[in-house]
Amino acid sequence: MGRLGIHSFVWTGGATQEDLETALEKTAECGYRLIEFAYLRPEKFDLDRLAKKAQGLDVAIAVTMGLPLHADVSSEDPSAVKAGEEMLANAVKAVRDIGGTKLGGILYSAHTKYASVPTDRGRKNSIAAIAKTAEHAESAGIDIVLEVVNRFETNLLNTTAQALSFAEATGSDRVLLHLDTFHMNIEEANPAAAIRLAGDRIGYFHIGESNRGYLGDGVIDFDRIFDALLDVGYQRDITFESFSSAVVDEGLTLACAIWRDTWTENMPLARHAKRFIELKQEEARRRRETNARP
Template identity: 30%
Template sequence: MIKSCVTIALVPEIKTGPWIFWENLETGIAKAADLGFDALELFTPAASAIEPEILTGLLQKYNLALAAVGTGAGKVIHGLTLTDPNQEIRKQAITFISDMISFGAQFGAPAIIGSMQGNVVPGVEREQAFEWLAEGLTKLGKHAQSEGVSLIYEPLNRYETNLINTLGDGAAFVQALSTSNVKLLADLFHMNIEEVSLPDSIRAHGASIGHVHFADSNRRPVGLGHTAMADIATALREITYNGYVSAEAFPWPNPDEAARQTIKAFKQYFNNQ
């Protein structure tokens, strides 16, 4: 069964990003529950930013699940990536993500690696950057497995990384790792830029997809752009996807309206599954 999810970000440094709710944690969770979402995707400054007991209590109080945790703060706040030429920085990136994995695993939620993958920077051979990325994902994938969760790797569009931009390239890369515990994030916004056909790409690489970001072509909530969502929803059902579609979208025109539009779109495309 495909489940609904909304993003809550608690990192001031990324407040201009595509996250629906920005209020304090309980306010965001309460609004998500009131609208009928199944879960939340959480972005925090670090694994230690929220006491697990507090989050457990809030999730139980509002009958919501934790779908995933983001790691982007590691890059935004600390400048850490898995492909930095500095070995010490790469080690710190792995430690930061490992801590996030352990935090999310307490709730059965995987960690997502997006911006922390980094880039091929000037002076570094492309093959070397990919070796560093593979090394990091392998270590982190095995750590996630030991914690009982998968690890989610996100291909980003060409304007955000020069590493992996499509589901096909991402699938080939993670399948070559010495761990089978790394899955892909199919982000509809990034795919709209990079894929020839979003539904066809989903069908071709469905076995590798572990999470979906639910946003329209302009990164506003689904229904406010030109993405052909009906065909994508059909493709997700055809691959028997049973995870979350999570609203990583701009809070346009405001968080409350964006959340309402998202759950309206979710019900339109997935409530007849």
């Protein structure tokens, strides 16, 4: 089974090295085996020190990011595409240097609400940029996992079916899907069916509630989610993601519209999420065993 992780924004906005190291310590204290960081700029943080800290705590690292408009690889502007390709190449190096296993998030477009539909040329530019990024990832030994997000955060990959087509068009086995229950709840007609459709192309999975807060306090049917993950034999990492205005950086506040406190204390939230996910995994296994009996 893959590792159970937690997003660093549960712990901190991540403004300083000390913030990130404290997040690592709290992650380990709660029993999580992976932490997800937003893209860490090498000129701002000591990645080697952070990697050693993570290794000492036996906590793996995943990195996710979204591109800014000036580096949008789905743009028709060659300068924006080039800037995006450079940003992605640098991100791959940073993930490698920090000892990370994957680079995920909105890597194929800007992380924003678009004012127009994607163009065919823009989609082809994005596919080519991700294919190029996958080559860098191959040599760095990491996976590229494309997060499928809702219509308010990209105009390109909103559904699993779109992402599967896009990933296949890159021609790279290093390009996998990064599914998220929060986004699937908005865009997929049947999230469980979408998981089964993606199958072994799922490279990373986010567990988040419909209101971004405590798991079980929203409308997502997690029983069907975990049944589907079991059906496809998903063995890779699962990360809990929750955002509150109590702890969030300014960029994410704007991009994800985090306008209120969905919670105020992070430690009870984190402990509850770990118990909730492990319980749902166990319940899914028991349902499978019960249904298999003659």
